[in-house]
Amino acid sequence: MIPIWAQLTYLLAAVCFILALKGLSGPRTARRGNQIGAVGALLALVVTFFVYDLDHLLLILVAVAVGTVAGVWGARVVAMTQMPQLVALFNGVGGAAAALVALLELHAVRSSSVPDLVAIAFTVLVGGVSFAGSMVTFAKLQELMTTRPVILPGARWVFIAALVGSLALSVWLVVAGHWWLGVVLGVVALVVGVLLVLPVGGADVPIVISLLNAFTGLTVAASGYVLENALLLVAGTLVGASGTILTRAMASGMGRSVTNILFGALRGGSTAGSTTVSTRPVRSAGAEDIAVLLAYARKVVVVPGYGLAVAQAQHTIHELGQVLEGKGISVVYAIHPVAGRMPGHMNVLLAEANIPYEQLAEMDQANGDLRTADVALVVGANDVVNPAAKTSPGSPIYGMPILDVDEAQAVVFLKRSMRPGFAGIENELLFDPKTTLLFGDAKDSLTKLVSAVKSL
Amino acid sequence: MDSGIALLTVFVLAVFVGFEVVSKVTSTLHTPLMSGANAIHGIILVGAIIVAGAARGTGALVVALIAVVLAAVNLVGGFVVTDRMLEMFRPRGRDGGSS
Numbered sequence: 001m002i003p004i005w006a007q008l009t010y011l012l013a014a015v016c017f018i019l020a021l022k023g024l025s026g027p028r029t030a031r032r033g034n035q036i037g038a039v040g041a042l043l044a045l046v047v048t049f050f051v052y053d054l055d056h057l058l059l060i061l062v063a064v065a066v067g068t069v070a071g072v073w074g075a076r077v078v079a080m081t082q083m084p085q086l087v088a089l090f091n092g093v094g095g096a097a098a099a100l101v102a103l104l105e106l107h108a109v110r111s112s113s114v115p116d117l118v119a120i121a122f123t124v125l126v127g128g129v130s131f132a133g134s135m136v137t138f139a140k141l142q143e144l145m146t147t148r149p150v151i152l153p154g155a156r157w158v159f160i161a162a163l164v165g166s167l168a169l170s171v172w173l174v175v176a177g178h179w180w181l182g183v184v185l186g187v188v189a190l191v192v193g194v195l196l197v198l199p200v201g202g203a204d205v206p207i208v209i210s211l212l213n214a215f216t217g218l219t220v221a222a223s224g225y226v227l228e229n230a231l232l233l234v235a236g237t238l239v240g241a242s243g244t245i246l247t248r249a250m251a252s253g254m255g256r257s258v259t260n261i262l263f264g265a266l267r268g269g270s271t272a273g274s275t276t277v278s279t280r281p282v283r284s285a286g287a288e289d290i291a292v293l294l295a296y297a298r299k300v301v302v303v304p305g306y307g308l309a310v311a312q313a314q315h316t317i318h319e320l321g322q323v324l325e326g327k328g329i330s331v332v333y334a335i336h337p338v339a340g341r342m343p344g345h346m347n348v349l350l351a352e353a354n355i356p357y358e359q360l361a362e363m364d365q366a367n368g369d370l371r372t373a374d375v376a377l378v379v380g381a382n383d384v385v386n387p388a389a390k391t392s393p394g395s396p397i398y399g400m401p402i403l404d405v406d407e408a409q410a411v412v413f414l415k416r417s418m419r420p421g422f423a424g425i426e427n428e429l430l431f432d433p434k435t436t437l438l439f440g441d442a443k444d445s446l447t448k449l450v451s452a453v454k455s456l
Numbered sequence: 457m458d459s460g461i462a463l464l465t466v467f468v469l470a471v472f473v474g475f476e477v478v479s480k481v482t483s484t485l486h487t488p489l490m491s492g493a494n495a496i497h498g499i500i501l502v503g504a505i506i507v508a509g510a511a512r513g514t515g516a517l518v519v520a521l522i523a524v525v526l527a528a529v530n531l532v533g534g535f536v537v538t539d540r541m542l543e544m545f546r547p548r549g550r551d552g553g554s555s
Contacts, residue, residue: 017496018473024492024538025481031542034492038535041499048502054509056517063508063521064501067528074529075537086537087491090498094530098500100523104507104516115460213494220500221470225463227503233463234470239497241474246481246490253483337483344486351544362483 006051009043010231016040017235021242027357044231080352081309084342085141088209091216092134098219099127099186105226107179117177119222121170124182127219128189129196130212136197137205137212141341147205150198159195166192196262201396203383204261206342207250211258214243253337253363255389255399282418282430284437287445290412291452293436297374299330301366303403304350306340307380307416311442314353317379320450321355327453332373333359334366334403336384367404376408380415380442386427395425411435414445488541495534501527 016036023033045064054060071090078086102123109116139145152158166188173181200208217239224232251258294300308317321331333355339346347360361369370376378385385405388395405411406429413430415437429435438445481489504527508520 013499017499018477020492020496021474021477021489024485024489025478027482027484027545030485030488030545031539034488034495034535034538034542037492037496038539041496041501041531041535044499044502045505048505052506052509054505056508056511056521059517059521060505060508060524063524064505064528067501067525068532070525071529071531071533072536075533075540078537080541083487083491083537083541086533087487087494090491090530090534090537091494093526094494094497094500097504097523097527097530098497100519100526101500101503101507104511104520104523107516108507108510108512210490213490213497217493217497220497220503221467223500223503225460225467227506228459228463229502229506230463230466232499232503233466235496235499237467237470238474238477239493241471242478242489242493245475245478246486246493249481249483250486335484337486342487342490344483344488344490347484348487348541348544351541354544357484357545360484 002051006047007230009047010229013040013044014231014234016043017238021238080349081306081341082142083345083348084206084209085138087213087342088134088138088141091209091213092131092138095127095130095134095212095216095219098216098223099124099131099189101223102127102219102226103179103182103186105223106177106182114174116226117174119225120182121173121185123219123222123226124186125166125170125189125192126215128186129193130215130219132190132193133197133208133212136194137209140197140205147201149201152198155195155199159192162188162192162195199263200261203338203397204254204256206338206345207247207254207258207261209342210243210247210250211262214240214247217241217243250338250343253343253401255401280431282437283433283435284439287438287448287452290436290438291449291456293410293412294324294329294375294377294449295327295453295456297329299332299369299373300324300375300377301361301369301373301405301408302331302333303376303378303381303385303405304333304335304339304346305379305381305384307414308442309340309346309349309380311380313379313443313446314349314355316443316446316450318350318353318355320446320453321359323450323453331359332361332366332369334369334376335360335362336381336403337363337401339381339384363401363403367407370404371407373408374410376405376411378405378411378413379446382415382427383425385429386425387429388425388427391428397425405429406432409434413437414442415439416441488538488545491534491538491541495531495538498527498531498534501531503527
């Protein structure tokens with residue numbers, strides 16, 4: 001049993017984590033919240049080194065140092081556009097760590113009680129799934145593999161077999177308690193994780209990250225139960241519970257259920273879409289014409305998408321916004337909940353360009369703004385403004401709430417090419433008579449627009 | 457009270473706290489919240505350190521040390537990257553970030 005003062009410090013650290021999550025819920029308190037969480041983690045670590053009688057102390061310290069350096073390096077060099085991948089990666093290694101800890105517990109204590117063995121089996125299984133699943137989402141987001149749903153022949157049956165097999169192994173593990181069963185279970189869990197995420201389409205991947213994040217949280221909670229450490233239990237449970245809520249909030253932002261996202265492709269039907277380039281005629285114009293359109297508007301609603309971020313054009317769009325505001329035009333940025341590649345991702349990217357968050361309109365407010373807008377300027381976005389979400393029930397994005405840019409008087413798309421968006425669906429709005437296209441890299445196009453508007 | 461039941465009680469209460477604290481979060485902050493929650497489960501580092509400190513045999517020690525490295529990446533990297541994101545969230549009139 002560890003001393004009372006140490007347990008009290010763990011309790012304090014748990015409170016820090018609760019305050020951290022609470023703080024992260026509002027833009028003003030978010031940064032402080034995160035810092036409180038970090039302080040809590042530091043407290044917990046220091047206490048752990050003091051109260052547990054640890055062998056191999058030097059090696060452990062070196063391992064912590066190695067992990068710290070790698071983590072800080074990764075966190076510093078990552079571009080804001082690559083944030084979803086990094087979160088997936090961090091989540092995966094956390095899940096792997098939890099699974100390894102559980103295996104070692106199993107190895108060390110041969111005759112554990114049944115509840116302990118249940119918790120261990122759970123951690124190995126879910127931790128393995130979380131690790132393998134996160135690695136696949138990482139590969140998808142980094143475009144190391146196709147972002148489209150991958151459906152192997154008979155995938156449904158292989159998946160069901162792996163799932164049933166892993167559950168049977170878990171039961172066997174609880175009954176027999178052999179540590180090598182844990183290793184086998186871990187390997188099967190990896191297979192389940194890969195099969196779980198492969199059929200998920202690129203646009204849905206962020207929701208899967210959030211779900212796996214919740215999974216990892218629960219494995220940490222289970223580890224806390226086995227190690228009789230209340231801090232791990234509370235922290236893991238908090239992440240599991242909040243992650244579940246967050247996953248549901250994100251899924252409803254896309255008008256989908258979590259089960260539909262995970263298993264929709266396996267049931268077949270939701271894999272429509274193509275990567276072919278359409279040859280239908282569209283109306284395109286030069287930067288000067290569009291500058292005139294913008295400069296004589298009263299209200300412009302900017303709809304930024306991932307293409308804006310890829311072109312690193314966040315600062316240029318802000319500059320254009322300021323020039324237009326200088327001419328007395330009201331400028332609003334309409335942010336779809338899943339703009340970018342992760343819910344809330346676009347807010348991060350625009351914040352990077354110093355655009356004040358009061359100017360960012362969320363879904364409902366933005367759709368109100370669009371009804372009275374003279375021009376909707378869509379920069380590098382496609383799926384989130386695609387009316388197919390409302391009009392064509394067969395489409396993979398059907399039911400996803402969209403920004404109603406078709407309500408604006410005129411629509412301008414800045415696009416690199418006619419290639420369809422991340423979800424791989426053609427956008428009818430591009431062929432609408434009130435739509436004008438300006439082809440080119442988002443940053444180049446915006447720079448041209450800024451100088452053209454200035455010279456008017 | 458039996459320690460298993462005590463832990464179970466803590467678990468159930470923590471579920472409710474977890475639901476409650478994030479129930480009203482705006483979609484603006486979904487990405488940092490996901491990243492911050494991700495950092496918090498990196499606290500498995502504490503568990504990894506405990507098992508590493510009790511490891512018997514080279515094989516177990518190596519596995520435990522790998523777990524320590526991975527957990528440290530999750531914990532430290534998670535908090536640093538969340539801070540990097542949140543640093544950029546500033547209200548209008550950006551004098552020092554306070555409003």
